[in-house]
Every structure is written in C-alpha cells, then in structure tokens.
Amino acid sequence: MSESFDPARWRPAPFLPQDDARDPALLFVVAVLCFLACLAALGALAGDRAAHGWSGQLLGEATVIVRPRGGETPDAAAARAAEALAAVPGVSEARALEREKAYDLIRPWLGDVSDLEDLPVPRLVSVSLDAKAPATAAQLDKALKGQGLDAVVDDHTRWIKDIRRAADVVRATAAVVFLLVAAAAGAVVAFATRAGLAARRDVVEVLHLTGAEDGQIAGLFELRFARIAAVAGGIGALGAAGLGALLRLIGGGQGVTPALPVAWLDLLVVLPCPLLAALVAAVAARLTARRLIKGL
C-alpha cells in the first residue's frame, strides 16, 4: 500500500478517541438536568415577582372596620371615619364602602342577611395609602380614636408577612433544587469520567507510562466532559427559555397567571447555564480522573 503522507501537513490527533466525545446518553442526562435547573431559576424569578406584586398591592391599602356606636347609623359612622382618615397625612383616599359590599363580605358566613335592616353590620372603609410615605396603622388608629369611633384598622401586615414568607420559601426551594441538580450533574459526570477512564485504560496507561503528568491525563477528560456539558447546558437552557417564552406568550403580559409572571428579561437567567454546566463537569471530571490516576 503506498500513500502520499506529508509529515509537514501532519496535525497531532487527539489522545482520546473522538467518537467517545459524542456520548448521547450523557448529553441527554446533563441537558435534562440543565433544563430543570433553568426552570428552577425561572420559577424563582417569577415567584419573586409575584410576591412583590402582591405585597405592593397590599402595602398600598388598608381596611378599616367601623362599628356603629350609640344612636349613630352604620352609614354615618363609616362616613365620619372616612372623613377622619382622609385627613391623615400619608392617606391618598379613604372611601366608605356601601352597605351591599359589607353584606357581600359577611354573606359567606351568615347567609343572606340583607333584609335584616337593624342588624348592626360593621361597615368597611377602604383606605388607599400614599405609595411614597404611607400612613401607619397607629396613625390611622389615632385619628379614629380622636373622633370617638369604634374601629379596627387592618393594614394587611399579617398578609404581607405571609406573602414574604411564601416568597422566601419559593426562593429557598429554587436554590435547593438548583444545588441538587448541580450536584446530580456533577455526580453524573464523575460517573461518566470513571466509565471513560475505564474504557480508555489503554490510553491512560500508555500516557502514564510515557511520562504524562496526572494533570495532563486528567485534563483530557476534563476538557472532554466540559465540552459535552457546555453543549448539554446550551440545549437545556434553550429548552427552558423556550418554555418560559411559551408561558409568557400564552399568558400575555401577565404571564400564565398572575401567580407566575414570567418577564422577557427573566429568560436571560439561563445564559450562564452552559458555562456553569461546563464548570461543574470540569471539576467533577478532574477530581475523579485525578483520584483514579493516582491509583495506577
């Protein structure tokens, strides 16, 4: 067999066989993990935004329950309360709700009581607070007391606390999911490195005996798995971003529901995914390969 081989045109071939580097199973698993990690990140962002939206709405308003006292009619008491509240600095509007609104609120508990004219149903005054410098519950309370009104101020603090706690839980859950997924990706790559090293024992042995440093050999596997992970990270990120975009399109400006408002900018959160995946894979491959090579 003759050949026209020109050494001057020779380029060193990769030490590891190239077809190993297209391991579809590993690519698939890492891509799925990256997809899940990106969804967790998107979910955290959307949850955060939803919590902000709700607590913002709640912070901007307060509700005052007015109980008529003495001979005063409920409507008169509510009107007086609204007037007093409107005068408090930090209140942009105070409005007594009509009787029907009050009935609507108690109907679930008492049934239809609208024909019981003389039932002392408390009236509600809805207060809109100045967004920049909202009046505190204590200020509202003082104003009401000053008018001799029997009233309870609810500034929604309790709800806001609940929402904040829920938002914290969402964030923490997303962080835990994210870390778990990253750890799982690392474990998968460590596993694949072990398999790769076992499958390429011949290469590892020859390189080792020919005087390659452990780091040189580990570097081959590190590079390979970092590459696979980067590609897989890209696929997973694209998938998650695609799903996010779909949610956003279906849900219109609000996202799917106000509960999960995805913003276009949120989709950028998937950008670091390929890099992070490559980093995790590189570290996992390096540690595993080094430990195994040391045992040679």
Added chain:
Amino acid sequence: MRYGRGPEVLSDISLSLPRGSFHFVTGSSGAGKSSLLKLIYLAARPSSGGVRLFGQDVTSMPASDLPHIRRRIGVVFQDLLLLDHLSAFDNTALPLRIAGHKASEYRNDVAELLAWVGLGGRMQALPPTLAGGEKQRLAIARAVVNRPEILLADEPTGNVDHDMSMRIYRLFVELNRLGTTVIIATHDQDLVARSGRPVLHLDKGRLKPVAPKAPAA
C-alpha cells in the same frame, strides 16, 4: 516485589547497571523478566528494597516527580500498548508530545525514524491494520523516538524474522553507542549468543549467574 497480595515474584535482586551498559535479561517464561523491567520503568514498586535511577532514589520520590524520570526512559512493552485509534505516526510522536515538544520540531525526525524501521509507507496506518512484526517495529520506534537515556525492551524481537531481528538489534546497539543504557528481555538465545553482551539470568524470581559471562552485579 509482588503483585497485590500474591507471592513474591522477584526476590533478593541486587544489581547495579552502569550508565551506557547493554544487558540482556533471560529466563524461562514466568521467571520475572517483565516484572524486573516494570520496576525499572516505574510501573511497579518494590514491596521491599529500593530502586535508584540516574543517581536518584525513585522509590521514595514523590509521585509528582516520577513523570520526568519516565520521560527519560523508553520502553518496548511486551504487549506493545499501541493506541489503536492513533495512526502509526501519532503513536510514534506520543512521547514527544507528552514531553511538550512542538510538532514542527519533531515531525521530520518521526517520519525518518518510521522509514528507518521499515514503516515509511504505513505512517498513517492504524495499529490494528498492521502485521505483527510491523506493530513491534512501531512500538520500538515509539520507545526510541525521544532518545531515552535508558531503553527497556521486553521481547522486542518476538514477532519478527531473523533479518529484522538483527536490524532491530543493530538499532539498539546504535542507541547504546550514543550513550543509551539498554536492557533487553528476550527468549532469543541466538541473539544473545551472537551479541556477546552480558546476561542477567532470572530463575524463579532470583538472579542466577550464567557462564561464561557473569552479570554485572
């Protein structure tokens, strides 16, 4: 030395080979020839005792220093250990790449060496497509390409005809003349006798003197 928890395969070996010497290691199959070479090319550690190479105690040396010692040693492994996915050229260039040389510095030397061992027309061939003797010559080319200070060859002429065997022997002699310490494990009594070189004879893991030439102990 021993393998794992197995029996001792080499015992009471005490020898010192001067720089630039040329020795054969003989002995029946299983006598421990390959094991002795493994101790020298740092693929195995003695279970007791020590090995000194280039005036350094390599047994107590930190593992991170060993690669640089290994780069000064060329080995023709008994089972060759060619990489099947790399061309003959890439296999041969491997030690040079590991040592960090640039392709432009060595590619002509590699081509020349391959031509010299009779593989000039098969430089792009993959080892599985080579004949047994061709593989052996390829393994030899890889072992000597980096001009090692010590050359260890484990049955380097097992698969080649008499002429090629003499040619390989002359290559080793040439390297030895240029200063390389050569140790060849072989069953080829004919080659040993013709060469008139000193012999280290192993018998069941022990060094036995051979007449007429005593091993350089």
